[in-house]
Amino acid sequence: MFGKYKPMWGEKTQLKSSYDAVIIGGGLHSLATAYYLAKEHGITDVAIIEKNYIGFGGAGRNTAIVRANQRTQYNVPLYKEALDLWPVLTKELDYNLMFNNCGNLNLMHSEAAMKAARMTICTAQYHGVESHLIDAKEAKELVPALNISEDITFPIHGAMFHPPGGIVRHDAVVWGLARGASKYGVEIHQQTEATAINTRNGKVVSVETDRGTINTSKVLISAGGYSASLINKMMGIRLPVSVLTIQAMVTQPLKPLLNHVVSSGAYHCYANQTLKGEIATGAHMDQWPNYTTQTTAHYIKHQAEALSEFLPCLRGVRFMRIWGGLADMTPDMAPIMDGNDQVEGFFFNCGWGYFGFKSCSAAGKHMAEFMANGEAPNILKPFNLKRYEEHKLMGETAALVTYTPDN
Template sequence: MPLRLLKFARSNYPEPRMFRQPDRLQSSYDAVIIGGGGHGLAAAYYLARDYGMTKVAVLEKGYIGGGNTGRNTTIIRSNYLTPEGVKFYDESVRLWQDLSQDFDLNLFYSTRGHFTLAHTDAAVRTMRWRSEVNKHFGIKSELVSPEKIQQACPHLDLDCGGHAPVLGALYHAPGSIARHDAVAWGYGRGADQRGVEIHQQTEVLNITVKDDRITGVWTNRGEISTSKVLCAVAGFTPRLLQMVGLRSPLYIHPLQALVSEPMKPWLDPIIVSGSLHVYVSQTARGELVMGASLDPYELHSTRSTFDFAEGLAARMLDLFPFLSHVNIVRQWAGMADMTPDFAPIMGKTPIAGFYLDAGWGTWGFKATPVCGKTMAYTVANDQNHELIQDFSLDRFTNYELVGEKGAASVGH
């Protein structure tokens, strides 16, 4: 055992906790954030850091990072299709690159490069289209040949077992991965150090509205008076919207993923196939983190299934036949809140003081920093940030959809 570790074990744990555990709720707060995942904690962090709003409570029904923040495959990219999406996620990638320094915490942020494989002529045309949109906004994306893919990933079977030969790929150089739980801890600690209160095991039972304006929140630990509430609860969003009398076009599907046993590093880039419905990267510990498309049924559940593991394993073997002896060690499921146009719902709502951060489907983790920044601005100024103007809830009433499905990476 290393001497430093032995000293730490015998020192009665001198390291401070990541964040405080307040004994009780205060009677009032300047703002309440419902949801202690990455988005809610990031908004709290930037509210305190950038706008001096420290009398803020983050309410989490379970434990921080226990929802979709800890139930994803940690891929970070900005190679989207629409101008709205490209600008939004590009800002997020920029923020990601400095987060470890901001937090003084190793997030294991690692730039790998991201290949979205094209198996048909139509897919090749779409990749070329996305590449040109990305280049227009200064983002490094290009259509590459099978030879370039093979050079970057020699272990990939370009023939895919004869089922779906690879014809090319969209290569996105900034594609990265990070450690998802560390992101939640970093934002949580940063918010806590600036005075924000994080209340775990605190369930919201109702939200009080008077004259179409937020007045308070009822929890299992008592009532809170507040004039501002940010809802960032992913798949639980429809339940919170019912409390304030709002409706949305969200529909909830389980999204599953799994992890292999550790192996020596062999997969440097991130590989995604929309036709095979699979995406994979390798962690610093050597595990393969793998995901696929949504389960084909609406269900508010985080239970994993054998059918998913069996199907994903078969598609992985199409890409990497030599993995047939590798064991799966764990799997999980999250609740993906999907919108009809595959873009988020963000910003102000018809209820004064009620702000929404939802509709993240399969792409919420990569947007964590930019969501925190833009929603903090929106809550502090009661005005939608310019990057989220096109993601407002009323776009569905006005038929002004964003249309991001072509860049969702896997078919849903």
């Protein structure tokens, strides 16, 4: 006979009438923030409120790629710290996160792209991140399956090789952080919907849920693609965020053939081989704001055509599963991590687009410091909301994002 079932992150607890801090959203940024609040700052009386189940959103709907080869001086240090934390967290949590720093190979398909890559590499190297520009032949030495001939739509001119990057098992990170946070006393309440945040005299005083009122002086909304609409609904703050669907899929299992993560901006395609041998591949985002996670035949066709060109050995391989997730995009493709000058104790973390998984460890660590001390750490200050009012966009990419009133 097996013993009584016990969740990995502890026995289910009753929702209390008050907590020192409440975090709305059960994704990786929320879990990491709660973990570091308890571990680093001794704030253990924390409730994570999740409408569905932990890992429901982007945390469980990504292709598990991690890297620190972003473009701007503000982003690179944050992602570098996140990348460095994976082996640290594996040890701290005593949980195998399956981190594999197999390296990222970003393909370049023109001389203009090669010149842009040089700038990105210089930024990375300046911040101590290993990154190299290589030619097409060197790229093929790293990935023998690459097609570097001239008879494809976008011939490969070279690549940006980022050895420290790789992949992490995303659901293992969800479970590991949940277990780690709960060991410090953090409570995780699934199937619990937050419906309102109450304030008094410019301070947060409570959170309304479908299971009752929670008295608290600190609230963080960190709910991935749903964050902007929740912040607007609960606090009346309208954010320059558009939510778009991004799709991914996996093939049938294959023998090892892809030793690195391979991506191409020209083809709007990226791929890595999982521990099960599947080729996990993702496409670009849908081009219109929406909250659906439905998938389309268009992207299956697109991925098959793209992979067949620069990885021709995959022709005839079958796709087995496809899924969709939500990407909350800002105009400069950089996140918004901020508090509210008008309401003490309210914090929000959103706008990560498709970079959220890559950053969750470091972002959670610094958001925990922000919540604990009430002062944004220096590394977070460039990511405040005021940058849009002051026209100080980061330039991570020339993203075209539709700003709609209902976001």
